[in-house]
Structure formats: C-alpha cells, structure tokens
Amino acid sequence: MEITGKQLAIMETAEQLFADNxxxxxxxxxxxxxxxxxxxxxxxYFGSKEKLLQAIFEKRTELWRVHLESMIEDKSRSPMEKMFVLIDNYMQKIFDQSCFHRIMAQQQMANQDSPVASLILDTKRRNQDLVKKLxxxxxxxxxxxxxxxxxLLMMTMMGTINQLITTQHHYRELNNLQDLDDTEYKKHIKKKLSTHLKSIFKAILSNEE
Amino acid sequence: MEITGKQLAIMETAEQLFADNxxxxxxxxxxxxxxxxxxxxxxxYFGSKEKLLQAIFEKRTELWRVHLESMIEDKSRSPMEKMFVLIDNYMQKIFDQSCFHRIMAQQQMANQDSPVASLILDTKRRNQDLVKKLxxxxxxxxxxxxxxxxxLLMMTMMGTINQLITTQHHYRELNNLQDLDDTEYKKHIKKKLSTHLKSIFKAILSNEE
DNA sequence: AATTACTAAACAAACGTTTAATTAATTTTT
DNA sequence: AAAAATTAATTAAACGTTTGTTTAGTAATT
Structure with a gap:
C-alpha cells in the first residue's frame, strides 16, 4: 500500500497530537x-484509530534495524568507538523523531498488551541482543x-535520553535557557548529553585501571 | 479535610488504574x-476527575520534601555517602510508589499546563536545588x-530508575527472570540497580584519579 | 430535626465508526 | 478521441456508546 499525501498528513498530525495529549x-x-x-x-484510510497508531509504528520502526546491524559489524572501528557511534545514532534518532518517541514511551508504560506493545517488545529484544554482541x-x-x-547499561542510555526528551520543556526552564532559540538550544543540549553519556559508558565499560 | 476509608479506596484504585491505562x-x-x-x-468527594488526580498528587508529594532537606544537612556523613543515601532513598520511594510514579511520568510527558504540571515542575526545581547544594x-x-x-546527573538517576519502573514487565521478560516470584525479583533488581547507579555517580563525581 | 452519606437514574456532550450520497479520477468501450 | 461505465475519494449526517457530571430522592448518622 502506497502512502498518499493526505495519509501522510494524517499520520504526522496524529503523531504530534498523540505525543502532546x-x-x-x-x-x-x-x-x-x-x-x-x-x-x-x-x-x-486506516480502518480505525488503533490501526492508525499501528501504521505510525510500522512506518517508524521500519528502517532502524538494518542500520544498527551493519554498524556493529563494521570492522574499521574499535568496540568503544562503535559504542560511541551507537550513542550518537540513538540520540540523533530520538531527537529527529521526538514525537514518535514520546508516543512509544507512553505506550510501553501502559501495562496492557496490544499490537504495538508486542512490536515494541520485539524491537527492544532485538536491540538488546545486538548491543550484547557488541x-x-x-x-x-x-x-x-x-x-x-x-x-542496565541500555537502561541508563535510553532512560537518560528518554528523561531529557520527555521533559525537555522542564529542563529548559529549570536551567534558565529560555533565551536560546530552538535550534540553538537543541544543539547545546545534544552536545552536552553526548559527552555525558560517553563518559558514563567509558567508566562502566573501559578496562583501563 | 480528613480522608475517610472510602476516599482512600477511591484514590488507591484510581492510582492503579491511571498508572495501567x-x-x-x-x-x-x-x-x-x-x-x-x-x-x-x-x-x-473530590469534585471532579481532575481534582481526584490533584488529590492523589498532593497526598504523595506531601512528605518527600522534608525528608530530603534534613538528609542533606546531616553532618555525620560524607558528601559521597549522602549521595548514595539519596540514590537509595529515591529508589526506595519510587519502588514503593511505582503506580504513582508512572502517573507522574505520563503527566510530565504531556505538553500541556495543568495544575499537576506546575506541581511537578515545582517539586523538580526544589529537588534540583537541594542536590546542587549537596x-x-x-x-x-x-x-x-x-x-x-x-x-544531567539527575537525569541519569531519574531516567534510569524511571526506565526500569515504566518497563518492568519488559525487563523481566527480556532477561528471563519470570521464574522468580515478585518480591524475589524486586529485591534482585533493586540491588543491581543500586550498585549500578552508585558506580556511575562515583565515576562522574569522585575526584580520585 | 438536621446534616451527611449514599444511590439509581438522567443529562448533555464527546467519542469512534458507519452510512448514504456526491464528486473526482480512472478505465473500458465505442 | 469522445462517451460511457467503473472505481476511488470525499463529504455531511447519523449511529449507538461512553464519557464526566448532576439531580432528586433515600438511608444513615449526628
């Protein structure tokens, strides 16, 4: 099924509204x-409200997998470098798709099994296996x-990023960064978060005494 | 206003249902x-559905503040020890009130200003100030x-714990711990998480080279 | 006697979804 | 290439439920 302009408009609008409300x-x-x-x-177009949500999930989880796999098998980087790339990739992905990510967060919080719930669990399982490999x-x-x-390592990475994304508006206010414009602010916080996470990972993973 | 048994039953039931659905x-x-x-x-009893939610929030955020303040001013502990106590206290609190915490997570994710939203922001600001002091x-x-x-440090602590609490059911399945009973599992994961967070905090905070 | 606790029923508004009718686009037949 | 037939897109209105809240009346407590 090809996605027309109107269907895309519906999906994008729904994504934003689901995230906010x-x-x-x-x-x-x-x-x-x-x-x-x-x-x-x-x-x-979609059959029902729930199927619209499913369609959004399917569209968003499509490409992510392949990307991760090839990155891990890359011979030109050291394991720690790969881990750093993983952090930056994951961050980038979530910043780019912050609305979708917030929907995912609320869905995986809910304690009920739905089509999207098992989709999330599958994705997580696959990702965790890949990281374990790395x-x-x-x-x-x-x-x-x-x-x-x-x-636990994954939880710290995802949890920290998650916390930032889900409470962006709080963070900005709590740290008096309202004078920065949106892109400026995003750049600032991304840089900070990346350094922060990498230093944590280094401390946990690295074998140097 | 004193809380009768029936009001309490309503609040507790609501807490669980709000968290799950x-x-x-x-x-x-x-x-x-x-x-x-x-x-x-x-x-x-409560006036409306939203005021019921407010009542739940007020009941839960009542005691937390005083506790934290006195802990930080405690002269008998070193700063790192205090930080470790903070981690354990925060963890304990969230494990004890996991339903309420999940409601708070979904509320602070929503991008709309409501009475509870500003209540959350206030609490966060106060907590962050106290930790900064420490x-x-x-x-x-x-x-x-x-x-x-x-x-960022707070984000890692809260984010990691948050991630665990909001996705407990996933974690258990992802790590094949279904054979443990509930209390056993909770004990296991709490111990693990505590050690994990403390080692992160030590790596970030400690001045030893 | 008067206040408080509680109930079943009713309220209007909002919900997701379906229907029946109309317009637009595409394909088939002339 | 024009006309007719067929399929797809779009609409306003209606459907039956469910929503949060209120009402008017009854039972219990003070």
Whole structure:
C-alpha cells in the first residue's frame, strides 16, 4: 500500500497530537481538524484509530534495524568507538523523531498488551541482543571489562535520553535557557548529553585501571 | 479535610488504574466499579476527575520534601555517602510508589499546563536545588570534581530508575527472570540497580584519579 | 430535626465508526 | 478521441456508546 499525501498528513498530525495529549487524550476529530481532512477519512484510510497508531509504528520502526546491524559489524572501528557511534545514532534518532518517541514511551508504560506493545517488545529484544554482541566483541578484544550488565547499561542510555526528551520543556526552564532559540538550544543540549553519556559508558565499560 | 476509608479506596484504585491505562484511558466508572463505590461518590468527594488526580498528587508529594532537606544537612556523613543515601532513598520511594510514579511520568510527558504540571515542575526545581547544594558541599570539601552538570546527573538517576519502573514487565521478560516470584525479583533488581547507579555517580563525581 | 452519606437514574456532550450520497479520477468501450 | 461505465475519494449526517457530571430522592448518622 502506497502512502498518499493526505495519509501522510494524517499520520504526522496524529503523531504530534498523540505525543502532546496522549493516545486516549486525542480524538479522531482533533486529528481530522488539524490535518484539514474529513473525520471519515481516517477510518477510510486506516480502518480505525488503533490501526492508525499501528501504521505510525510500522512506518517508524521500519528502517532502524538494518542500520544498527551493519554498524556493529563494521570492522574499521574499535568496540568503544562503535559504542560511541551507537550513542550518537540513538540520540540523533530520538531527537529527529521526538514525537514518535514520546508516543512509544507512553505506550510501553501502559501495562496492557496490544499490537504495538508486542512490536515494541520485539524491537527492544532485538536491540538488546545486538548491543550484547557488541559488548562481547569488546570483551574478547580486551577493551571492555568482564562483568557488564547489558540491560542496565541500555537502561541508563535510553532512560537518560528518554528523561531529557520527555521533559525537555522542564529542563529548559529549570536551567534558565529560555533565551536560546530552538535550534540553538537543541544543539547545546545534544552536545552536552553526548559527552555525558560517553563518559558514563567509558567508566562502566573501559578496562583501563 | 480528613480522608475517610472510602476516599482512600477511591484514590488507591484510581492510582492503579491511571498508572495501567493512563488518565484519559481510565473512566470514572472503571474506578467506581473497582473501588466498589457509586459513580457519584467521586464527584461528591473530590469534585471532579481532575481534582481526584490533584488529590492523589498532593497526598504523595506531601512528605518527600522534608525528608530530603534534613538528609542533606546531616553532618555525620560524607558528601559521597549522602549521595548514595539519596540514590537509595529515591529508589526506595519510587519502588514503593511505582503506580504513582508512572502517573507522574505520563503527566510530565504531556505538553500541556495543568495544575499537576506546575506541581511537578515545582517539586523538580526544589529537588534540583537541594542536590546542587549537596554537590557544592562535596566540591568545597574536595571530594567531588569541579565541573559537574547537576541537571544531567539527575537525569541519569531519574531516567534510569524511571526506565526500569515504566518497563518492568519488559525487563523481566527480556532477561528471563519470570521464574522468580515478585518480591524475589524486586529485591534482585533493586540491588543491581543500586550498585549500578552508585558506580556511575562515583565515576562522574569522585575526584580520585 | 438536621446534616451527611449514599444511590439509581438522567443529562448533555464527546467519542469512534458507519452510512448514504456526491464528486473526482480512472478505465473500458465505442 | 469522445462517451460511457467503473472505481476511488470525499463529504455531511447519523449511529449507538461512553464519557464526566448532576439531580432528586433515600438511608444513615449526628
């Protein structure tokens, strides 16, 4: 099924509204109005509200996987370098798709099983396996320590970035950065966060005494 | 206003349902049914659905503040020890009130200003100020490094714990820990997380080369 | 006797979805 | 290439539920 302009407009509008007001806090009429389409078009194109959410998830999770796999198998970088690339890639992805990421955060918080819930779990499982592979590479080459808790490491990376993305508006106010414009602010916080995470990873992973 | 048994039942039920299904995903009738009270009682006692949420927030944020303040002024502990106590206290609090914490997470994710939104922001600002104070103590005594980004440090602590709490059910499955019973599992993960966070904090804060 | 706690029923508004009718685009037939 | 037939896109209105809240009346407590 090819995606027309109108379908894309619906999906993008829905993404923003779901992120800001939650899935249940957003009505079909809200979306239709903001995307400037008739209410019936959403059922017509996607079938239902939930299937619209699914469509958004499928579109967003499509490309991410392949990217990660090839990066890990890259022979030209050291394990620690790869880990740093991973951090920057993950950050970039989430900054670029912050609305979608916020939807994902609220969906995985909900304690109910839905089509998207299992989609999220699958993605996470795959990602964790890949990172585990990368950690093992580093351990074999002697670059990394022996006892690494991969799930906890992932939790720190994802959790820290997540915390920043989900509470951006708070962070800015808490640190008196309102005078910076949006792009300036984003650049600033990205640089800071990247350095921060890398130093944490180095401290946890690195074998130097 | 004193809280009767029935009001408490409503608040506790609401807390769990809000956490599991989201605020908008939970209806007044859901709460009334599960708490075994008449639908009208919720409006009668709390005024509205939103005021019920506010009541839950006020009850939960009441005691936390005083506790933190006295802990930081404690002269018998070193700055690093205090930081470790802070980590354990924060973890304990969130584990004990995981439902409430999940509600808070979804509320601070929403990009809209509500009574609870400003309540959250206030609490965060206060907490961050207190931690900043503690960091300065450590810097004056020479225990901590000079350049510490307090907001980022907080983000890592809260983010990591948050990530664990909001995705507990995932974590358990991802690490094949289903055979452990609930209390056993909680004990296990708490111990792990505590060590993990402390080693991160030590790496970031400590002045030893 | 008067206030408080509680209930079942009703309220209007909003919800996601469907229907039936109309317009636009595409394909088939002349 | 023009006309007719067919399919797809779009609309306004209506559907039946569910939503949060209120009302008017009853039972319990003070």
């Amino acid at each position: 939650g899935y249940d806090g957003t009505s079909i009429r809200d979306i239709a109005h903001q995307a400037d389409v008739n209410v019936a078009m959403i059922s017509y 950690v093992q590479q580093g351990q074999r080459s002697g670059d990394f320590k022996k006892n690494i808790d991969v799930p | 989201g605020y908008d995903g939970t209806s007044i009738r859901d709460i009334a049914h599960q708490a075994d009270v008449n639908v009208a009682m919720i409006s009668y 960091v300065q103590q450590g810097q004056r005594s020479g225990d901590f490094k000079k350049n510490i980004d307090v907001p």
